[in-house]
Amino acid sequence: MALKDLWGRLATWATTPEGEPKPPAGEPDAPTIPPPPAEEPPPLREPDAPDQVPEPEPGIGDPPDAPAPMQARGPGHLLPPVSGIPGFATPAPAEVSTDGGEIPQAFRPTMPTLPVVPGLSTDSGPAPAAEPVEEAYEVQAAEVQAAAPAAPDAPPAPQPAPAAGHAAPQGGFFSRLKAGLSRSTARLTENLTGLFRKRRLDEEALEELEETLILADLGLPAARRIVGSFRRTRFGKEVTDEEVKAALADEVAEILAPVAQPLRPDWGVKPYVVLVVGVNGTGKTTTIAKLAQNYRAEGRRVMMAAGDTFRAAAVEQLQIWGERTGSTVVAPAKEGADAAGLAHEALQRARAEGADILLIDTAGRLHNKAGLMEELRKVVRVLRKLDPEVPHAVLLVLDATTGQNAVQQCKVFREMVDVTGLIVTKLDGSAKGGVVVALAEEFGLPVHAVGVGETAADLRPFEARDYARSLLGLS
Numbered sequence: 238m239a240l241k242d243l244w245g246r247l248a249t250w251a252t253t254p255e256g257e258p259k260p261p262a263g264e265p266d267a268p269t270i271p272p273p274p275a276e277e278p279p280p281l282r283e284p285d286a287p288d289q290v291p292e293p294e295p296g297i298g299d300p301p302d303a304p305a306p307m308q309a310r311g312p313g314h315l316l317p318p319v320s321g322i323p324g325f326a327t328p329a330p331a332e333v334s335t336d337g338g339e340i341p342q343a344f345r346p347t348m349p350t351l352p353v354v355p356g357l358s359t360d361s362g363p364a365p366a367a368e369p370v371e372e373a374y375e376v377q378a379a380e381v382q383a384a385a386p387a388a389p390d391a392p393p394a395p396q397p398a399p400a401a402g403h404a405a406p407q408g409g410f411f412s413r414l415k416a417g418l419s420r421s422t423a424r425l426t427e428n429l430t431g432l433f434r435k436r437r438l439d440e441e442a443l444e445e446l447e448e449t450l451i452l453a454d455l456g457l458p459a460a461r462r463i464v465g466s467f468r469r470t471r472f473g474k475e476v477t478d479e480e481v482k483a484a485l486a487d488e489v490a491e492i493l494a495p496v497a498q499p500l501r502p503d504w505g506v507k508p509y510v511v512l513v514v515g516v517n518g519t520g521k522t523t524t525i526a527k528l529a530q531n532y533r534a535e536g537r538r539v540m541m542a543a544g545d546t547f548r549a550a551a552v553e554q555l556q557i558w559g560e561r562t563g564s565t566v567v568a569p570a571k572e573g574a575d576a577a578g579l580a581h582e583a584l585q586r587a588r589a590e591g592a593d594i595l596l597i598d599t600a601g602r603l604h605n606k607a608g609l610m611e612e613l614r615k616v617v618r619v620l621r622k623l624d625p626e627v628p629h630a631v632l633l634v635l636d637a638t639t640g641q642n643a644v645q646q647c648k649v650f651r652e653m654v655d656v657t658g659l660i661v662t663k664l665d666g667s668a669k670g671g672v673v674v675a676l677a678e679e680f681g682l683p684v685h686a687v688g689v690g691e692t693a694a695d696l697r698p699f700e701a702r703d704y705a706r707s708l709l710g711l712s
């Protein structure tokens with residue numbers, strides 16, 4: 238196994254949330270963004286020159302009548318995900334409390350220098366200094382270090398570009414979803430199988446069913462609703478585990494159906510402005526990159542704003558994604574720059590350059606809830622000085638591996654900003670996929686998409702029935 242792969246796995250193992258075993262072996266070694274079609278319209282701007290006001294490029298602002306294919310960039314474009322780099326590895330879940338005011342953050346190891354990536358400028362300078370240590374951060378770091386094998390500090394080996402053609406993960410989305418949810422499925426169905434081997438559905442069985450659903454992260458309200466429905470329709474009947482699974486899948490699909498609403502930007506609005514929020518490490522930046530890739534593949538002109546100005550690596554990460562997807566990135570001039578000012582500049586540029594969509598990244602890590610709330614509200618306030626209608630969408634990115642904590646995060650972020658929809662990431666390998674049902678039942682917010690991996694193809698519109706059947710291990 239290549240050193241970098243070993244690294245990626247160690248880092249993932251080290252930061253896997255409590256109760257989550259190692260990810261299954263056999264996952265792709267270097268998942269990649271799928272290969273772009275042969276040609277691509279020029280990027281709106283070079284990503285590394287955000288401060289200059291560009292001359293409008295020919296064709297900018299033209300409606301994308303026919304989808305403009307992505308530019309062939311050679312193997313350098315088919316880069317392994319940034320997450321393969323230690324330091325970008327999946328962080329531990331961030332606990333959010335609604336009462337304490339503090340927003341403890343996910344653990345991130347000291348930022349490494351970025352590896353040499355063929356085909357890209359890698360002049361990223363020295364590794365940024367470690368982020369300031371807060372108490373919660375220290376605790377998490379200590380826990381992770383105790384649990385993990387020693388992680389060397391050496392920068393990762395240069396990553397070879399994957400061979401052309403090695404891009405899209407194998408199998409359809411449904412099979413990837415099903416495979417990704419296999420641990421959630423196991424958690425839910427193992428108990429069911431024990432419970433309902435030809436058994437009368439009495440009060441005791443219903444209680445055990447409720448417990449099983451709660452343990453599978455569906456949350457108390459959804460568990461009660463489902464059990465209530467079972468009581469009404471099947472009480473006293475003999476049922477098998479297969480019947481229970483099928484009936485459960487229907488109940489779950491019924492809860493999920495109203496929230497399964499794909500993100501449908503209004504392309505008549507230019508630019509359609511999307512603010513992306515969430516605790517650090519949930520996958521905001523990666524999700525923005527995936528959205529960018531998908532919209533670019535549709536021929537849209539995409540601009541991204543690197544609003545996580547406190548984390549130099551996040552800005553760098555977005556710049557790399559900008560290169561990969563052929564999208565413009567508006568980056569802060571210096572670390573810690575005012576995020577609202579950056580968002581303002583990005584919206585002005587997006588208008589001037591005829592972008593179809595502006596995706597604004599935000600920091601998830603600030604000293605406390607009040608600080609984060611102030612920053613997010615300021616971003617919105619400043620954007621609205623330019624256009625009272627923006628942002629058109631506020632997406633909250635939640636990490637499924639955090640289970641019920643994602644529900645807490647949703648509560649907290651809804652107090653801060655007007656969240657219009659959710660994206661749930663890292664459903665691959667999480668045993669807590671049931672949390673999507675809890676989110677649907679408790680908030681009724683649209684779930685626009687789910688992420689089951691690190692490639693653009695791994696972010697897909699959320700389908701209620703597919704999800705419910707995958708969760709129950711049914712085809």
Ligand SMILES: Nc1nc2c(ncn2[C@@H]2O[C@H](COP(=O)(O)OP(=O)(O)OP(=O)(O)O)[C@@H](O)[C@H]2O)c(=O)[nH]1
Nearest residue numbers: 320325327517518519520521522523663688689690
């Ligand atoms: N397995 C898996 N990993 C994902 C998914 N989405 C994101 N990730 C990984 O999660 C890690 C964190 O993602 P980021 O996009 O950096 O998270 P973030 O929320 O932007 O973090 P901050 O910039 O610190 O606020 C990266 O290693 C991503 O590759 C997913 O659906 N599945």
